[in-house]
Amino acid sequence: MTGFGLRRSTIAMLAPSVGPIAVFVLLPLLLTLWLAFQRWSSQTPFSTATFVGLDNFREIFGAGSVGSDFKRALTNTALYSALSIALILPLSVLFGMLIHQARPRGATLLRTILFATYMVPMIAVALVFSKLYSPTEGPLNQVLGLVGIGRQPWLSSPSSALVSLVILNVWQQVGYFTVLAIAGLTQIPDSVYEAAKIDGARGPRLFVSITLPLLKRTLVFCAVIALINAVQVFEPVALITQGGPVGATNVVTYHIRRVGIERAQGGLGSAMAVTLLLALVVAVSAVFAAVRKEKQR
Numbered sequence: 001m002t003g004f005g006l007r008r009s010t011i012a013m014l015a016p017s018v019g020p021i022a023v024f025v026l027l028p029l030l031l032t033l034w035l036a037f038q039r040w041s042s043q044t045p046f047s048t049a050t051f052v053g054l055d056n057f058r059e060i061f062g063a064g065s066v067g068s069d070f071k072r073a074l075t076n077t078a079l080y081s082a083l084s085i086a087l088i089l090p091l092s093v094l095f096g097m098l099i100h101q102a103r104p105r106g107a108t109l110l111r112t113i114l115f116a117t118y119m120v121p122m123i124a125v126a127l128v129f130s131k132l133y134s135p136t137e138g139p140l141n142q143v144l145g146l147v148g149i150g151r152q153p154w155l156s157s158p159s160s161a162l163v164s165l166v167i168l169n170v171w172q173q174v175g176y177f178t179v180l181a182i183a184g185l186t187q188i189p190d191s192v193y194e195a196a197k198i199d200g201a202r203g204p205r206l207f208v209s210i211t212l213p214l215l216k217r218t219l220v221f222c223a224v225i226a227l228i229n230a231v232q233v234f235e236p237v238a239l240i241t242q243g244g245p246v247g248a249t250n251v252v253t254y255h256i257r258r259v260g261i262e263r264a265q266g267g268l269g270s271a272m273a274v275t276l277l278l279a280l281v282v283a284v285s286a287v288f289a290a291v292r293k294e295k296q297r
Contacts, residue, residue: 035270042266049267056271066259070272072247073255074279076162080251081230083166084173088226089219091174096181097211111182114175122172126236129168130155133240155241158248165236165249173229177222184218185211220291224284231280252276 036056038049060070095114099107132140133154141151154164188211196210234253237243243250243258252272260269 032270032273035267036274038267038270040266040270041264042260042269043264052267056267057275060268060271060275066268069247069250070252070255073250073252074275076247076249077231077233077251077253077276080162080166080169080233081227083163084169084230085223085226087166087170088174088177089222091170092177092181092222093215093219095174095178096185097207099178100182100185111179114178116175117172118176120172122235123239125168125172126239129164129171129236130240133164156245158246161241161245161248165233165241168236169230169233173226177226180218180222181215184215188214216291220287224287227283227287228280231276 035046035049037051037053039052039055040046040049059066061067099111132138135141135151135153135156138154140154144150144152153160155161192210192214193206196206201209232253233251234257237249237251237254238257241249243254253276256269256272256276259265259272
């Protein structure tokens, strides 16, 4: 086969998979990048867009109401992501070790149940948790009342609304990351643990000196995926809190919808989307840079 023929056959084989990616991922991405530098109403055709340079970015980071709202949403997103990762990673390792090392009866069934929570659509999870968090008839407050604890505001208080959404996210995601943790634990040879026990390592020291270092790659992967998932949070906010109370749960994805669709400020919404993408790229790059730096020590 000639070089030209090989090239044609390669293109023909890649086209069914690369084509949809180009149409549904790359094209919208390029369009968003272009609109970020335009003043455009989402209720008008693209031909009405006017180039304004960096004005959209100056406005979303400015001292005005647009800038303050966006920076609040960015802070909420960062806090939501950090809390989610801080809870998901330890819990997934804990559950993973329980299932992998203790090997309780029904371990396969328990693993299936944990993973099944991840398969439940976020919309359904949000609707169920909205009932659980109900201040009057919600089961959570009813249980707290039985043990003498007063009703909690959950979603109606600015100090607890975002944390309540984090708990919802952790419940839905922890099963998936537990399965990943179990996969990482199975890659650690039993001989390593046996040698460590001969040297006198037991309990927490065995975990800190053996399990945690050898599980580092899995944890880094889990952290990156959990970060990407957390940054994209939308359904719970849209269905339960609508960004409230007092903007406490107004995350960037929901704020982009507000600005770009409800207020028809497509240029500003696109600038916010590009900023979120860049922030995510920087955060993920920082994680990998920290891992590489530690390897070089």
